[in-house]
Amino acid sequence: MSEGRTIEAERGSPHLRSLPHGFRAVVIGASGGIGGALCSRLEQDPNLGELLALSRSGDSFDLLDESSIVDRARRFSQKPVHLLMCATGMLTTDGHPPEKSLRQIDPEIMLSQFRVNAVGPALVAKHFLPLLDRKSRAVAAFLSARVGSISDNRLGGWISYRASKAALNQIVRTASIEVARTHPEAVVAAVHPGTVRTTLSAPYSAGHLTMSPQDAASSILSALDGVRETGTFIAYDGSNVEW
Known part of the structure; x- marks a missing residue:
């Protein structure tokens, strides 16, 4: 099947109007396709005050080492954070594709x-x-x-x-x-980014509508800007996804 079916977001840089002027943002997984695009979009937002971009290749951030997460959280703890994006994930493991059967x-x-x-x-949530x-x-938001x-x-399939x-x-x-008890204005959400043209999804995108990382980042940020209910699972276009 053709891989040429694409989704294009509205051009231009989305502004996070729901966040305060000079907002502080953290992007974890900043070296990935979606994470890098999120950083690029955020850097174009005139309301952005400060961005902390974390990744294994960028600053040796280790998602599986709690001490690494604690160290980075402490570096950014002087003032409140207004946007946290955890853009991490694994689909294949050491070249092994997702399972097709039990x-x-x-x-x-x-x-x-x-x-x-x-x-x-979960460790990111614990400390950030x-x-x-x-x-x-x-x-x-967690991808x-x-x-x-x-x-x-x-x-079925893809069990792990x-x-x-x-x-x-x-x-x-x-x-x-838990967060709602102490942060009444905070929104915590899971986000389905769609089928994005990244190294992770490339082998499995045939027959699916795809989008560039830049368009995915724009759509995700726009969707999050409009979310008012915490504890939700949304898609990149702002629609709700069944749990």
Whole structure:
């Protein structure tokens, strides 16, 4: 099937009008296709005050090393954070593609998927969500995937990836309840970015509508700008995704 079917977002740089002027942003996974595009879009926002871009290749940030996460959170803890983007994820493990059936489950590969897709973001939530502004609107978004939806699963397959993203969704939902007690204006959300033309999704994009990382970043930021309910699972276009 053709891979030429694309989605294009409205051109131009989206401004996060719902966040205060001079807002502070953190992007984790900044060296990835979507993470890098998010940083580029944010840097074009005239309301941005400060951006902390974290990645393994950029500054040796290690998603699976809690001490690394603690260290970076401390560096940015002097003033409140208004936007947290956790743009991390793993689909293939050491060249192994997602499973097509239960027969292909490998426990080590499954554990690797859970470490990157669930445990790492949970540690990010543990140490960065407390930094969100308590007095004004703040948004924390974790990149999930529609295939992590249990209700939407009608094809099967991709067991480890689906399960790890479903675990992430539960982490996000639970964190949103806890954060709401101390940060009444904060929104914590899981986001399905769509099928983005990145190294991660390239082998699996045939027959799907795809978009560039830049268009995906614009759409995601625009969608988050309009979200008012915390603990939600949304797609890049702002529509709700079934849990």
